[in-house]
Amino acid sequence: MIEITHLCRVYGSLVAVNDVSLTIADGEIVAIVGTSGSGKTTLMRMINRLVEPSSGSIKIDGRDNREIPAEELRRGIGYAIQGHGLFPHKTVGENIATVPKLLKWDANRIKARVDELLKIFNLDPAIFRERMPHELSGGQQQRVGVARALAAEPPILLMDEPFGALDPIIRDKAQADLLEIQRRYGTTVVIVTHDMDEAMRLGTRIAVMDKGQLQQFATPAEIIAHPATPFVRELLESGDRALRLLSLRDVAELIEPGDAEGNPIDAATSLRSALAECLWSGRETLPITSEGRLIGRIRRSEIERAARFDNFEGAQR
Numbered sequence: 011m012i013e014i015t016h017l018c019r020v021y022g023s024l025v026a027v028n029d030v031s032l033t034i035a036d037g038e039i040v041a042i043v044g045t046s047g048s049g050k051t052t053l054m055r056m057i058n059r060l061v062e063p064s065s066g067s068i069k070i071d072g073r074d075n076r077e078i079p080a081e082e083l084r085r086g087i088g089y090a091i092q093g094h095g096l097f098p099h100k101t102v103g104e105n106i107a108t109v110p111k112l113l114k115w116d117a118n119r120i121k122a123r124v125d126e127l128l129k130i131f132n133l134d135p136a137i138f139r140e141r142m143p144h145e146l147s148g149g150q151q152q153r154v155g156v157a158r159a160l161a162a163e164p165p166i167l168l169m170d171e172p173f174g175a176l177d178p179i180i181r182d183k184a185q186a187d188l189l190e191i192q193r194r195y196g197t198t199v200v201i202v203t204h205d206m207d208e209a210m211r212l213g214t215r216i217a218v219m220d221k222g223q224l225q226q227f228a229t230p231a232e233i234i235a236h237p238a239t240p241f242v243r244e245l246l247e248s249g250d251r252a253l254r255l256l257s258l259r260d261v262a263e264l265i266e267p268g269d270a271e272g273n274p275i276d277a278a279t280s281l282r283s284a285l286a287e288c289l290w291s292g293r294e295t296l297p298i299t300s301e302g303r304l305i306g307r308i309r310r311s312e313i314e315r316a317a318r319f320d321n322f323e324g325a326q327r
């Protein structure tokens with residue numbers, strides 16, 4: 011559990027983070043969302059002490075983070091940033107092995123862990139382990155960045171706009187990967203994003219920041235139903251609500267038995283992406299796969315039905 015209490019960070023006359031209190035439960039994904047300069051990154055970086063608070067405190071599992079030795083903090087908290095931050099002169103395998111090496115894991119354990127992570131992220135170890143970062147696509151580099159952050163199985167993962175540079179389709183896949191990893195390891199994830207749709211898709215709860223202040227900390231459904239301040243309402247209205255509702259839900263929810271023509275989509279894809287695929291390829295139905303196996307199909311008409319707010323509220327109950 012991460013308990014943030016009356017946290018402030020001041021730069022000269024600027025209050026970057028202003029009296030923020032919130033508690034993040036184990037295994038949650040908390041998305042910090044807000045406009046540029048609202049204090050999202052500063053707030054997150056105080057968790058792993060890349061930034062020191064001016065006042066207030068952060069406790070991790072009951073311990074003040076200032077009392078936790080730097081190495082222990084680094085080991086317990088993975089950190090992934092936009093642009094991946096991979097070491098350009100190290101192979102993919104060496105990049106992922108960075109923290110386990112610091113922790114002096116033995117070579118066999120490191121190799122097993124590197125290969126396990128590469129497989130989880132759909133990168134064949136035999137092909138990718140020895141590659142250099144510049145030999146990967148942007149999406150592959152992003153996955154290696156997250157794999158590296160997860161290498162020592164940290165209970166907490168901090169992510170700063172990790173998917174910001176990815177194109178929408180790859181971004182959707184990267185988000186699905188993150189959800190899968192989170193389910194598998196039960197990692198507590200704090201992710202900074204300026205994209206409300208991404209926050210809605212990933213967050214078990216969303217922290218909305220404006221000018222250093224926490225405007226609302228609530229589930230996506232609560233935020234849609236009851237935006238706490240005019241700013242939150244404005245942020246919500248900045249996109250299309252029907253599409254936002256679809257980005258919250260996975261294809262898996264609307265699977266039906268049967269075949270369909272053309273390229274399949276994964277069951278973890280958002281309904282929003284599935285609709286985009288229907289429209290793009292002119293198909294009324296799409297085949298659905300899970301772990302590479304065909305498991306059914308989805309209908310465009312069902313996706314459109316799910317986009318109606320009434321049905322969304324029904325699905326939440």
Ligand SMILES: Nc1ncnc2c1ncn2[C@@H]1O[C@H](COP(=O)(O)OP(=O)(O)OP(=O)(O)O)[C@@H](O)[C@H]1O
Binds near residue numbers: 021026045047048
């Ligand atoms: N080291 C610093 N020195 C001075 N001012 C800073 C420093 N770091 C951040 N700030 C200021 O604090 C405010 C909050 O910055 P922060 O990076 O937390 O915002 P953000 O919400 O993450 O923005 P973005 O989405 O643009 O990354 C900004 O006005 C920024 O200019």
